[in-house]
Amino acid sequence: MKKIRKAVFPVAGLGTRFLPATKAIPKEMLPVVDKPVIQYVVDEAREAGIEHFIFVTGRNKAVIEDHFDVQVELYDTLAQRGKDDQLAHLQRLQPQAGQTSFTRQQVPLGLGHAVWCARELVGDEPFALLLPDMIMQSAKGCTSEMVELYERTGKNVIAVQECDPAEAHKYGIVAMGPSVANGFEVTGMVEKPAPGTAPSNYFINGRYILQPQIFDLLSRQEKGAGGEIQLTDAMLKLMETQPFFAHPYRGRTFDCGSPEGFIEANVAYALSNPAMHDRVLGLIESFLDKPARS
Ligand code: UTP
Numbered sequence: 001m002k003k004i005r006k007a008v009f010p011v012a013g014l015g016t017r018f019l020p021a022t023k024a025i026p027k028e029m030l031p032v033v034d035k036p037v038i039q040y041v042v043d044e045a046r047e048a049g050i051e052h053f054i055f056v057t058g059r060n061k062a063v064i065e066d067h068f069d070v071q072v073e074l075y076d077t078l079a080q081r082g083k084d085d086q087l088a089h090l091q092r093l094q095p096q097a098g099q100t101s102f103t104r105q106q107v108p109l110g111l112g113h114a115v116w117c118a119r120e121l122v123g124d125e126p127f128a129l130l131l132p133d134m135i136m137q138s139a140k141g142c143t144s145e146m147v148e149l150y151e152r153t154g155k156n157v158i159a160v161q162e163c164d165p166a167e168a169h170k171y172g173i174v175a176m177g178p179s180v181a182n183g184f185e186v187t188g189m190v191e192k193p194a195p196g197t198a199p200s201n202y203f204i205n206g207r208y209i210l211q212p213q214i215f216d217l218l219s220r221q222e223k224g225a226g227g228e229i230q231l232t233d234a235m236l237k238l239m240e241t242q243p244f245f246a247h248p249y250r251g252r253t254f255d256c257g258s259p260e261g262f263i264e265a266n267v268a269y270a271l272s273n274p275a276m277h278d279r280v281l282g283l284i285e286s287f288l289d290k291p292a293r294s
Contacts (some may be wrong), residue, residue: 001154004147004209005052006121007045007128010114011038012058012105015133017258026061027257028132033269033276037256038064039093040135046095048143050128054101054121056114065102068095110228116218124212126150131206135265137272138251142207149247150209152181156235156244159207161253169195171203172232174246186244191225191232202246204232205253214238 015022021030028038042053057064071090078087105117115129128143136142142159150157160174175188176199188199208231217234224230235244252268255261270280 001151002125004048004126004128004150005050006054006125007048007050007052007130007143008054008056008115008118008122009038009041009045009130009132010056010105010111010118011061011064011132012056012108012114012117013111013133013257014108015257018262021259024060026064028061029063029067030256030262032135032254032256032262032265033273035093036067037135037262037265038067038132041130041132042068042095043093044136044141044143045128045130047141048128048147050143052099052101053095054103054118054127056105056117057102058105058108065100068100070094110223110226110230112218112224112231112234113221113229115231116215116221116229119212119215119219122212122215126156126209126211129208129210133255133257134206135254135256136205136207136249136251137254137265137268138249142205142247142249142251145249146207146209146247149181149183149245153243153245155242156211156238157183157209158186158235158244158246159205159249160202160246161205161249163201163203165198165201166195168198168201168203169193173198173200174202174204175199176202176246180245183245183247186239186246189232189236189239191230202248205249207249208235210235211238211242213242 011028015027018027029036055064075087101121103117103121105114146157146159169192172189172191173193174186177185177187214234217237221229224233254265256265270276
């Protein structure tokens with residue numbers, strides 16, 4: 001079984017749900033407490049043993065490349081001012097030379113197309129795919145848990161999470177087959193099922209381990225829902241010849257591509273930071289006691 005060494009981060013979406021904030025700044029660079037969203041996702045991949053980080057970018061996304069570069073002047077200034085802790089912290093987050101690759105999705109034709117743009121950089125090996133606007137909060141990272149399931153099952157693994165059945169029509173939902181290790185085999189998938197028709201209440205939460213044959217299917221460039229090249233359509237085709245397993249993730253997932261999810265993430269991470277917890281909780285309580293006058 002091949003080790004999962006590479007991860008793909010598709011960051012070429014337009015971020016229309018978060019306009020005007022995302023007009024000039026990529027949504028992946030918006031900060032959750034003190035780190036940009038993309039840093040949480042890259043850290044999760046690194047914890048899972050990923051050695052190569054592949055970003056599929058688009059126009060207005062160059063700042064993501066800068067974020068993961070060495071900032072020589074800044075590092076020198078921090079060293080001269082004796083800010084060794086801050087410098088060490090930045091260096092810990094920094095990928096090593098040669099560990100990152102960037103390619104462009106010239107036109108945002110859909111998530112499936114963005115993934116296909118990484119085909120040459122991934123090559124003929126299984127890879128992790130992390131949607132970079134979804135951040136996951138748990139003691140052990142979601143991707144690490146998925147790699148464990150992959151090591152027991154091989155083939156394809158997707159992370160899923162339970163939702164309120166009344167909300168299932170908002171998500172990509174999987175159909176459940178037999179239990180396998182800590183997860184289950186996936187027998188089908190449906191994007192945004194009509195209310196009352198969802199095959200389960202497990203939604204796909206934005207983390208995948210995929211075999212390279214997905215690229216052959218994506219290369220057909222078939223358009224699906226919304227006129228976009230959909231990853232789900234290619235996964236359904238791949239499922240005809242290869243098994244898919246689901247890892248039920250029990251941590252918290254925040255959709256930072258929407259203002260509500262982004263605020264939830266900021267509150268959750270601030271409250272889980274011991275240096276901020278009391279002050280942030282006190283602030284929230286004071287806002288509830290004395291709402292601002294409109
Ligand atoms: P989303 O639909 O959540 O992202 O796609 P979006 O299109 O940026 O957001 P809205 O709906 O307009 O607000 C899921 C992920 O796929 C990437 C996005 O960057 C996001 O991380 N994506 C989507 C691409 O890279 N290219 C695409 O053509 C579409």
